[in-house]
Amino acid sequence: xxxxxxxxxxxxxxxxxxxxxxxxxYSAVNLGLGFPDFAPPDFVKEAFxxxxxxxxxxxxxxxxxxxxxxxKSLAKFFSRMTGREIDPLEDVVVTVGxxxxxxxxxxxxxxxxxxxxxxxxxxxxxxxMAHLCGGKSVNVPLRPKAGGCxxxxxxxxxxxxELESKFTSRTKAIVINNPNNPLGKVYTREELQMIADLxxxxxxxxxxxxxxxxxxxxxxxHVRIATLPGMWERTVTIGSAGKSFSxxxxxxxxxxxPGNITKLLxxxxxxxxxxxxxxAQEAVAQGFEREYEVFGTPESYFLQLxxxxxxxxxxxxxxxxxxxxKPILPQGGYFIIVxxxxxxxxxxxxxxxxxxxxxxxxxxxxxxxxxxxxxxSLFYSRDHKKDFDKYIRLCFIKEDSTLxxxxxxxxxxxx
Numbered sequence: 001x002x003x004x005x006x007x008x009x010x011x012x013x014x015x016x017x018x019x020x021x022x023x024x025x026y027s028a029v030n031l032g033l034g035f036p037d038f039a040p041p042d043f044v045k046e047a048f049x050x051x052x053x054x055x056x057x058x059x060x061x062x063x064x065x066x067x068x069x070x071x072k073s074l075a076k077f078f079s080r081m082t083g084r085e086i087d088p089l090e091d092v093v094v095t096v097g098x099x100x101x102x103x104x105x106x107x108x109x110x111x112x113x114x115x116x117x118x119x120x121x122x123x124x125x126x127x128x129m130a131h132l133c134g135g136k137s138v139n140v141p142l143r144p145k146a147g148g149c150x151x152x153x154x155x156x157x158x159x160x161x162e163l164e165s166k167f168t169s170r171t172k173a174i175v176i177n178n179p180n181n182p183l184g185k186v187y188t189r190e191e192l193q194m195i196a197d198l199x200x201x202x203x204x205x206x207x208x209x210x211x212x213x214x215x216x217x218x219x220x221x222h223v224r225i226a227t228l229p230g231m232w233e234r235t236v237t238i239g240s241a242g243k244s245f246s247x248x249x250x251x252x253x254x255x256x257x258p259g260n261i262t263k264l265l266x267x268x269x270x271x272x273x274x275x276x277x278x279x280a281q282e283a284v285a286q287g288f289e290r291e292y293e294v295f296g297t298p299e300s301y302f303l304q305l306x307x308x309x310x311x312x313x314x315x316x317x318x319x320x321x322x323x324x325x326k327p328i329l330p331q332g333g334y335f336i337i338v339x340x341x342x343x344x345x346x347x348x349x350x351x352x353x354x355x356x357x358x359x360x361x362x363x364x365x366x367x368x369x370x371x372x373x374x375x376x377s378l379f380y381s382r383d384h385k386k387d388f389d390k391y392i393r394l395c396f397i398k399e400d401s402t403l404x405x406x407x408x409x410x411x412x413x414x415x
């Protein structure tokens with residue numbers, strides 16, 4: 001076993017797996033894991049069926065760095081979104097989900113001893129992937145605005161001086177998640193410009209995880225950092241068909257960046273998995289072709305899905321507020337985090353004294369109440385876990401029946 005894998009195992013005690021097993025054991029209503037419990041839209045399901053019946057080559061190997069139909073559809077669609085001509089064969093690489101796109105980016109761009117700035121809370125793989133390729137993670141948290149109530153995700157901000165203090169001559173990249181999981185923050189143009197200015201000043205790359213790009217609410221606009229002056233040349237933008245079309249099990253993702261960067265990611269992609277599933281790529285290609293034609297109209301799934309989820313978000317937030325809890329209303333994504341500091345419950349043997357409070361609380365919630373959630377401290381580095389261990393994450397991209405069952409559980413006990 002390599003030294004880096006041993007280090008990964010030493011720092012990762014697989015809490016996600018433990019919580020999934022516990023939720024299954026207690027048949028808990030699952031607002032923990034972040035995936036829809038409803039099917040993708042009919043047009044992409046039909047495209048998948050058509051691909052499966054589309055002849056022998058739909059069942060064979062395809063172009064290693066992306067089915068031609070898919071890279072062309074992605075390039076056409078995102079050329080419109082960015083106002084820049086994206087070369088389908090040079091600037092796009094298709095991966096086994098966004099997770100694999102992130103892996104390719106870290107492996108291709110981060111060398112031994114390089115520093116990677118990671119904004120917290122972060123999707124948990126960022127830190128592990130930085131360490132696995134020999135890099136060092138340098139963490140900087142979003143914090144509630146001074147003097148504010150911070151009951152909306154936009155109230156959580158980066159301190160400009162703190163952020164710049166993390167940049168050094170060893171900084172290779174900064175990783176942002178926009179919209180953010182688990183907080184739901186959508187960065188403003190001004191916030192992204194601050195990050196962009198630092199990337200340019202310190203010659204750093206930005207790895208921008210934008211898998212929730214279509215899921216924004218209340219008129220909030222998602223801005224792509226790659227569209228800011230000087231940032232196309234130094235940005236890797238990560239996307240996900242699973243998040244875009246509610247089909248997480250298809251495992252189709254991509255990275256878009258200038259060709260000189262993409263060719264490095266392609267090398268890692270080819271070494272690690274060679275190519276992705278042909279039929280799934282064809283279905284996603286047809287999904288984007290359809291969305292290109294109807295984009296901005298009521299028929300667009302990229303408008304229908306956030307409208308559906310806003311209603312679910314608001315109902316869940318209302319239930320939490322009625323209980324006297326403090327949900328932080330997300331501007332984007334499909335998670336809502338809840339301040340549980342007002343709960344006064346005896347957690348018993350739910351974990352050890354060394355476990356963060358929110359982890360012990362979630363174990364208690366599963367065992368005693370039959371509701372599954374995720375402790376937010378899992379999204380923080382060890383340096384900052386204790387500062388943010390009074391929050392849990394709930395997922396609202398669920399059937400109404402699932403959310404109603406969760407709300408019934410919540411209503412049966414008081415803080």
